Amino acid sequence: MEKLIIIKYGELTTKKENINLFINTLNKNIKEKLKEFSVKIEYDKGRMFIRVLDNAFANVIETLKEVFGIHEIIIGYEINTLDLEEIKKNIQFLVKEKKFTTFKIETKRSNKKIKKTSIEISSEIGAFLLKENQNIKVDIHNPEIKIHLELRNKESYIYFETIKGLGGYPVGTLGKGILMLSGGIDSPVAGFLSIKRGVKVEGIYFESPPHTSIEAKKKVEELARILSKYNGETKLHIINFTAIQEAIYKNIPHEYLITIMRRMMYRISSIIASRSNAKILVNGESIGQVASQTLTSMKAINEVVKLPVIRPVACFDKLEIIDFAKKIGTYGTSILPFEDCCTIFVPEHPVINPDSKVCENYETLIPYQELIYKAIKNHEIIKISEQEKNDYEDIL
Amino acid sequence: MIYLDYSATTPISFDVLDSYNKVSKEFIGNPNSLHSLGSKAKDLISNATKQISELLNVLEQEIIYTSGATESNNMALIGVAKAYKRYGNHIIVSKLEHPSIYKICEYLESVGFKISYVDCDQEGLIDFEDLKRKVKPETILVSICAVNSEMGIRQPLKMIRQIIKKENNNIIFHSDMTQGLGKIPLNVHDTDLASFSIHKVYGPKGIGLLYKSSKIKLEPIIYGSSKENDIRPGTPAVALIAAASKAIRLNIHDLDRKETFIRKLNEKIVKELAHFEGVKINQTKYSIPHILNMSLPHIKPETFLHAMEEYEIYLGTNTACSSGEISNSIMAVYKDKERAATSIRISLSYLTTIDEINRFLNCFELIYKRLSALTYE
Numbered sequence: 110m111e112k113l114i115i116i117k118y119g120e121l122t123t124k125k126e127n128i129n130l131f132i133n134t135l136n137k138n139i140k141e142k143l144k145e146f147s148v149k150i151e152y153d154k155g156r157m158f159i160r161v162l163d164n165a166f167a168n169v170i171e172t173l174k175e176v177f178g179i180h181e182i183i184i185g186y187e188i189n190t191l192d193l194e195e196i197k198k199n200i201q202f203l204v205k206e207k208k209f210t211t212f213k214i215e216t217k218r219s220n221k222k223i224k225k226t227s228i229e230i231s232s233e234i235g236a237f238l239l240k241e242n243q244n245i246k247v248d249i250h251n252p253e254i255k256i257h258l259e260l261r262n263k264e265s266y267i268y269f270e271t272i273k274g275l276g277g278y279p280v281g282t283l284g285k286g287i288l289m290l291s292g293g294i295d296s297p298v299a300g301f302l303s304i305k306r307g308v309k310v311e312g313i314y315f316e317s318p319p320h321t322s323i324e325a326k327k328k329v330e331e332l333a334r335i336l337s338k339y340n341g342e343t344k345l346h347i348i349n350f351t352a353i354q355e356a357i358y359k360n361i362p363h364e365y366l367i368t369i370m371r372r373m374m375y376r377i378s379s380i381i382a383s384r385s386n387a388k389i390l391v392n393g394e395s396i397g398q399v400a401s402q403t404l405t406s407m408k409a410i411n412e413v414v415k416l417p418v419i420r421p422v423a424c425f426d427k428l429e430i431i432d433f434a435k436k437i438g439t440y441g442t443s444i445l446p447f448e449d450c451c452t453i454f455v456p457e458h459p460v461i462n463p464d465s466k467v468c469e470n471y472e473t474l475i476p477y478q479e480l481i482y483k484a485i486k487n488h489e490i491i492k493i494s495e496q497e498k499n500d501y502e503d504i505l
Numbered sequence: 506m507i508y509l510d511y512s513a514t515t516p517i518s519f520d521v522l523d524s525y526n527k528v529s530k531e532f533i534g535n536p537n538s539l540h541s542l543g544s545k546a547k548d549l550i551s552n553a554t555k556q557i558s559e560l561l562n563v564l565e566q567e568i569i570y571t572s573g574a575t576e577s578n579n580m581a582l583i584g585v586a587k588a589y590k591r592y593g594n595h596i597i598v599s600k601l602e603h604p605s606i607y608k609i610c611e612y613l614e615s616v617g618f619k620i621s622y623v624d625c626d627q628e629g630l631i632d633f634e635d636l637k638r639k640v641k642p643e644t645i646l647v648s649i650c651a652v653n654s655e656m657g658i659r660q661p662l663k664m665i666r667q668i669i670k671k672e673n674n675n676i677i678f679h680s681d682m683t684q685g686l687g688k689i690p691l692n693v694h695d696t697d698l699a700s701f702s703i704h705k706v707y708g709p710k711g712i713g714l715l716y717k718s719s720k721i722k723l724e725p726i727i728y729g730s731s732k733e734n735d736i737r738p739g740t741p742a743v744a745l746i747a748a749a750s751k752a753i754r755l756n757i758h759d760l761d762r763k764e765t766f767i768r769k770l771n772e773k774i775v776k777e778l779a780h781f782e783g784v785k786i787n788q789t790k791y792s793i794p795h796i797l798n799m800s801l802p803h804i805k806p807e808t809f810l811h812a813m814e815e816y817e818i819y820l821g822t823n824t825a826c827s828s829g830e831i832s833n834s835i836m837a838v839y840k841d842k843e844r845a846a847t848s849i850r851i852s853l854s855y856l857t858t859i860d861e862i863n864r865f866l867n868c869f870e871l872i873y874k875r876l877s878a879l880t881y882e
Contacts, residue, residue: 322539323541324544501549501747503527504527505524505552505553505556505754
């Protein structure tokens with residue numbers, strides 16, 4: 110009998126045609142996530158089996174809790190036989206260690222060559238356990254412990270509790286998206302939610318040195334690092350936005366500063382998306398939260414791009430977003446007090462209902478295409494991975 | 506050379522020294538500067554602090570860098586006295602403290618605080634009944650070291666904390682853990698404040714730590730302009746901090762194995778010295794083996810120390826900081842003035858070899874016989 114981890118895929122199994130893509134991607138993601146551990150992974154269309162070689166079960170399970178596409182994590186025991194007598198002995202061995210008064214046995218047999226039905230097997234094992242142990246009884250509605258038995262091709266598996274996984278789809282199975290990462294509370298949550306649905310995100314961050322500081326950039330890198338726990342290695346595109354922002358500030362009536370700035374960001378993000386082969390833009394806009402997030406503003410801003418713009422937190426209240434950010438661990442970093450390019454050059458009275466025609470007219474006042482071209486040409490790409498890159502390893 | 510004074514200070518580990526050098530050369534910015542050289546240095550400090558906080562199992566903001574344990578002790582005792590004086594003016598310390606604690610107490614007495622000295626029993630353990638008696642409603646602070654520097658007596662801090670807090674829950678508990686770090690497992694959560702010195706764990710001299718629980722407050726004892734750390738302002742000692750973090754990391758593990766080895770050395774010395782008439786081993790069942798104190802009747806400790814030095818063997822008298830005086834700790838435990846006036850201290854390390862101990866024992870015999878003969882003439 111060998112102890113091992115069994116993964117249930119959940120929602121994936123409903124994807125009939127793409128199932129291989131989904132499971133292969135999940136396998137790849139899990140392998141990457143567990144690269145620090147010595148594990149052996151086997152899988153088929155129904156289950157994934159992870160053998161942990163150095164007895165680091167608890168740590169491996171904690172790590173698996175950060176992988177999208179896993180519905181359930183199970184600690185199970187594998188027996189290399191379908192022989193019922195052997196199975197009974199092993200179940201008795203495992204059950205001996207447990208304290209309970211009521212139980213239920215749930216048998217599944219994916220191997221239909223076995224003559225007995227699942228129900229027959231369950232009742233036979235149940236009878237055996239009742240005979241071997243005193244003071245226990247069967248309760249099929251509300252048992253203290255559930256004994257699961259799965260009979261597969263040549264092996265059977267016994268397990269008791271299951272641990273809930275993150276759910277969602279394996280990252281990457283739905284393609285790529287560009288996440289507009291500002292450093293605030295909302296955009297990391299938006300990123301997390303899109304990653305959950307299988308979108309591999311690349312971040313884009315607009316910096317305006319010297320108006321914004323290196324700390325502000327570091328903060329965004331840290332947010333990307335937290336997201337990379339779920340997203341895997343994460344590319345972060347850093348766009349130097351200073352020239353564009355200064356040009357807007359100097360030439361455009363101030364009530365339109367934010368609207369036009371956002372339109373420029375959208376344009377740049379959309380170009381980066383097509384270069385990265387990303388299908389969507391993702392951002393943390395929430396309806397009505399600020400002047401640039403009224404419906405009219407969203408329309409005026411959204412018009413400059415053709416890609417779908419996904420706004421996972423559009424309908425969340427601020428407090429709901431904050432709770433989410435705390436849960437995924439980005440909140441503490443998001444509230445560090447460094448100015449980003451959205452908080453500098455803020456007009457006193459931004460327009461609440463901007464008109465896209467007006468925007469277009471104002472935009473003729475600056476050579477924005479040329480400025481955008483330059484910004485993209487010189488943009489910096491950082492690859493961020495979960496393991497905090499510790500440059501100080503030799504020093505500390 | 507045979508170095509047997511590891512409790513006075515330790516030789517810096519070359520790994521730690523490398524870090525010190527590297528940081529001094531490559532991190533030239535002032536961590537308080539806004540430019541990138543400043544943030545680079547600041548980032549290093551925050552990584553170093555994070556590592557220390559994980560090793561000591563505390564929060565990052567609970568670590569204060571000082572110049573050493575003496576400063577940490579000052580900051581703790583005076584800082585608490587100033588911050589909590591409206592709640593009382595009474596402070597309790599043990600009779601087994603490092604001299605710096607007594608000097609601070611003298612100062613505090615001069616500005617109106619009352620100090621009580623709690624007794625210890627024959628084994629050097631804090632006298633719990635005496636401690637209970639001494640705790641008063643106006644007591645604001647108790648300071649008891651984790652490991653005594655002269656005889657290596659280890660105190661049950663957790664129990665002491667329980668006793669104090671039961672008598673008066675508002676009391677702040679400080680412990681000078683200088684002689685414990687790197688030798689025994691320490692739980693700083695037994696205390697509210699704990700002092701450490703890095704040169705006792707194969708790090709550079711000039712840096713120490715004060716653990717300060719986030720639940721208590723301290724008044725600063727020095728003033729400056731730094732916003733980041735107003736309790737201890739000034740430009741952070743970047744290279745020393747990095748070296749401290751590394752020294753702690755390298756020396757906080759594997760304590761059991763090291764102690765077993767050191768205990769063997771200690772037992773060997775004790776066994777051999779039993780042959781010398783008059784030599785009194787000042788060691789109780791609560792002493793850690795790293796520190797071995799003994800009294801040599803009628804021999805002036807300094808004379809003995811210098812005689813050993815002629816053979817390039819280096820040991821200690823009392824603590825390095827108070828050579829020449831009688832030992833408070835030995836007096837407190839054995840109540841014997843002669844014994845307290847003639848003590849020498851051998852302190853051992855995992856770096857000590859059996860061969861060194863053999864050579865020490867040979868020289869000991871030679872010198873002890875020579876000096877004893879002189880004394881009796």
